[in-house]
Amino acid sequence: xxxxxxxxxLAKRYGARIGCTDxxxxxxxxxxxxxxxxxxxxxTTLLNLLSGRLAADAGVVSYRMRDxxxxxxxxxxxxxRRFLARTDWGFVHQDAREALRMSVSAGGNIGERLMAVxxxxxxxIRDTALDWLQRVEIDPARIDDKPTQFSGGMRQRLQIAxxxxxHPRLVFMDExxxxxxVSVQARLLDLIRSLVADLGxxxxxxxxxxxxxxxxxxxxxxxxxxxVVETGLTxxxxxxxxxxxxxxxxxxxxxx
Amino acid sequence: xxxxxxxxxxxxxxxxxxxxxxxxxxxxPVLADVSFAVMPGECVVLGGPSGAGKSSVLKMVYGNYAIAxxxxxxxxxxxxxxxxxxxxxxxxxxxxHVMGYVSQFLRVIPxxxxxxIVAAAARDAGAAKDEAEARAADLLARLNLPERLWTLPPxxxxxxxxxxVNIARGFAGHHPLMILDEPTASLDTANANAVxxxxxxxxxxxxxxxxxxxxxxVRARVADRIIDIRAFAAAAEGTxxxxxxxxxxxxxxxxx
Numbered sequence: 001x002x003x004x005x006x007x008x009x010l011a012k013r014y015g016a017r018i019g020c021t022d023x024x025x026x027x028x029x030x031x032x033x034x035x036x037x038x039x040x041x042x043x044t045t046l047l048n049l050l051s052g053r054l055a056a057d058a059g060v061v062s063y064r065m066r067d068x069x070x071x072x073x074x075x076x077x078x079x080x081r082r083f084l085a086r087t088d089w090g091f092v093h094q095d096a097r098e099a100l101r102m103s104v105s106a107g108g109n110i111g112e113r114l115m116a117v118x119x120x121x122x123x124x125i126r127d128t129a130l131d132w133l134q135r136v137e138i139d140p141a142r143i144d145d146k147p148t149q150f151s152g153g154m155r156q157r158l159q160i161a162x163x164x165x166x167h168p169r170l171v172f173m174d175e176x177x178x179x180x181x182v183s184v185q186a187r188l189l190d191l192i193r194s195l196v197a198d199l200g201x202x203x204x205x206x207x208x209x210x211x212x213x214x215x216x217x218x219x220x221x222x223x224x225x226x227x228v229v230e231t232g233l234t235x236x237x238x239x240x241x242x243x244x245x246x247x248x249x250x251x252x253x254x255x256x
Numbered sequence: 257x258x259x260x261x262x263x264x265x266x267x268x269x270x271x272x273x274x275x276x277x278x279x280x281x282x283x284x285p286v287l288a289d290v291s292f293a294v295m296p297g298e299c300v301v302l303g304g305p306s307g308a309g310k311s312s313v314l315k316m317v318y319g320n321y322a323i324a325x326x327x328x329x330x331x332x333x334x335x336x337x338x339x340x341x342x343x344x345x346x347x348x349x350x351x352x353h354v355m356g357y358v359s360q361f362l363r364v365i366p367x368x369x370x371x372x373i374v375a376a377a378a379r380d381a382g383a384a385k386d387e388a389e390a391r392a393a394d395l396l397a398r399l400n401l402p403e404r405l406w407t408l409p410p411x412x413x414x415x416x417x418x419x420x421v422n423i424a425r426g427f428a429g430h431h432p433l434m435i436l437d438e439p440t441a442s443l444d445t446a447n448a449n450a451v452x453x454x455x456x457x458x459x460x461x462x463x464x465x466x467x468x469x470x471x472x473x474v475r476a477r478v479a480d481r482i483i484d485i486r487a488f489a490a491a492a493e494g495t496x497x498x499x500x501x502x503x504x505x506x507x508x509x510x511x512x
């Protein structure tokens with residue numbers, strides 16, 4: 001198998017404090033990888049390094065472009081990186097307000113990403129937006145409403161539609177169900193699970209919730225103090241954790 | 257034609273040890289030097305008292321438990337893979353095409369109906385949509401799950417109904433190597449008979465089985481061979497015999 005994304009010896013410091021260090025792994029196309037750990041473990045720092053939102057102090061992140069070439073992200077021009085971020089990648093934030101334009105309609109939020117890749121036909125953009133609202137279980141009649149009029153769960157689903165409309169191959173997710181009610185979480189998780197499987201997406205998912213990791217991911221990286229302490233098949237790591245910290249993490253959960 | 261003359265599963269020198277880092281690093285050796293092979297069309301049953309490590313063997317074969325030592329060679333056509341050293345992607349590939357697993361409990365996916373759970377398992381194993389749905393309908397009918405329940409998520413089903421969904425899901429992939437961990441534990445006689453009939457049918461078609469059956473009648477009907485797992489008990493060593501088990505940890509909870 002050829003890697004879609006490859007991280008080699010990534011490191012990031014915040015002054016004297018370690019953000020993350022010595023992280024290496026490969027992600028295959030269609031693979032869902034969860035990065036788990038407590039707050040402050042470095043998982044969000046790692047996600048930001050991988051997605052090019054933060055520059056590493058050391059190490060290399062490479063990505064397989066659509067033409068098949070594996071490119072060092074640091075070697076891309078700013079324009080190339082922006083193009084990648086709005087076409088081949090998605091980024092789902094915990095807080096949808098960071099990703100959505102709150103004063104623009106739901107349809108506009110979806111259409112904007114299409115226009116960014118050169119789509120100019122108003123009718124077809126609107127049709128695609130309607131289709132995606134349905135796919136994320138939002139009533140198409142709400143297409144002209146602004147996200148400010150949506151509930152938290154709906155905003156999150158709109159954010160997902162906005163990300164997936166350009167058919168990305170890799171989606172980064174940072175606590176996508178964090179802060180939502182449990183029933184809303186379950187619905188969103190099931191939606192993410194089926195979309196990821198149907199579209200064959202590769203996902204790098206940051207979560208502190210082991211049940212979310214179990215439901216969505218094939219493989220997990222467990223992080224502590226900026227280092228990967230254990231990695232493996234998700235059910236193996238959760239059912240037979242080897243590292244002391246993973247055992248503590250798993251045993252601290254009521255039911256995962 | 258090597259298909260029916262070489263084992264589909266060869267376990268050699270397999271060992272399992274649990275290290276309890278949260279309990280002073282206590283080491284619990286459970287199994288040592290487990291060796292056996294399973295031929296296509298054969299049903300091998302693991303025997304021995306609860307806590308002997310029967311489930312641990314099944315979980316190691318499936319890649320769900322870490323392997324302390326030894327190898328688990330699974331044959332996929334001409335290709336042989338050692339689960340002990342395989343990558344996560346290789347283990348997931350074996351689970352898709354070669355190994356099916358029926359646990360004692362159904363892990364429920366929120367919002368997904370019973371029929372769709374079973375059909376999805378068939379599709380994961382490569383069946384086309386129509387074929388997958390035909391298999392789901394056939395299995396749920398044979399396992400006497402009332403048709404009015406098919407569209408409902410099994411979260412609210414009785415234990416026996418959930419277990420029948422679980423069995424249908426495990427059998428839907430038509431895997432050549434089936435791993436069964438007490439599949440008939442919560443079933444009445446009629447449903448246990450339906451499971452026995454399924455096993456006999458698949459055996460006749462060349463599928464291999466390795467399993468645990470506490471019900472003596474079921475065991476006698478399906479087993480070609482019984483391996484007493486006590487023969488592979490690991491000698492107590494490490495800190496186990498030092499009498500520090502005041503917190504009441506026993507190997508049975510982990511290994512059962």
